[in-house]
Amino acid sequence: MALQTITQDALVESLFEIIRCHGYEGTTIALLSDITGLKKSSLYHRFPAGKDDMVKAVVLYVSAQLQQLIIAPLLERQVAPEERFSKMLVTVKAFYGGGNKNCLLNVLSLGEAKDDIKTLLKQDYAAWFAALSALAQDAVLTQTEAEVRAEQFLIAVQGALVVQRLTENPPTFDNCMAYAQKQFFKSSDG
Amino acid sequence: MALQTITQDALVESLFEIIRCHGYEGTTIALLSDITGLKKSSLYHRFPAGKDDMVKAVVLYVSAQLQQLIIAPLLERQVAPEERFSKMLVTVKAFYGGGNKNCLLNVLSLGEAKDDIKTLLKQDYAAWFAALSALAQDAVLTQTEAEVRAEQFLIAVQGALVVQRLTENPPTFDNCMAYAQKQFFKSSDG
DNA sequence: ATTATTATACCGAACGTTCGGTACAGTGAC
């Protein structure tokens, strides 16, 4: 068997960084070729179904990352809820490059990606939401209140990413995350 | 002057709806032609500098709308702050179609639009932020606290739009706005 | 050990299509 010049994982990681930055329409095969070092025809060897195939691979990769690095730790019930949340925030900050990198969920739900891809994105959101809601319920809260907190947090994540990209003001995301943590665990509504 | 088949304002309004929906790369001249009913040559007659010219016109149109419908009412100091905010929320909900329409600031800051366009977007955000901050200061708050509230609200707007687009769950945006209003005027932090 | 065969990985060149943009001839109100 011939040697791969780049592993599939590293390749998908590269595609991910390009797509999250340029969006669906903004990502051209030529650009992918330039950055990965693989020629266009080679990319089609790895992903026979073309661009949508590449995007799908990226989404599945991100789903796995989300599950492994964010959701699973959120559900470790032997750890205190606050600590689980804190560890998630560390991961999240790194994942979004301190707010300087876009969220694939935002980027791809804007573009004209295929329906099955949008379904995957929706599932990713739902999984994260469910894990946060479960965590909030571990921390005393009722189910309905827990769901509100979970949604509010995810809204804060997406909103802070948009605002920081817009203003190019780096501390926005980190500040917002710190504030969101306080809100998530506060005892009652003010 | 020969008769225009469509007024410039109505034309720009059409372009706006297409661009906010499809993004910069996703918006093609052919699509603009199809939806506006004007042939390409007519579009280029109206906007000699081409696509960027059209996008710029849309951004300037939105800037004017923002200034007139959102920012100016926010600064009417003879009206009570809570009422000003409430009226803004009505306008905002309509502007974003109850959360079903995208924000141009998000859409265009993602795409590879020209720098001067991104500068305009940044100014729009800053103007809205400043007006909200001034409003919050009218309602007792300190300047730093007012700026936090303003940013939190704008983050909520952008985040709720992303999340609702992602989940296709309509009440998300309106619910979030109602919650954001309470947060904006609450007395002290919890 | 040598050979033939198969499978994988990659590339250069070209495909048909669509992109944004242009040139120019009509058309209709003044």
Next chain:
DNA sequence: GTCACTGTACCGAACGTTCGGTATAATAAT
């Protein structure tokens, strides 16, 4: 007739995609 506007035809470039072919590595038979 003039001039603002619109329609048809067209352009080069870039798009996503396909194809023919090469190089290397594993496999099987001799």
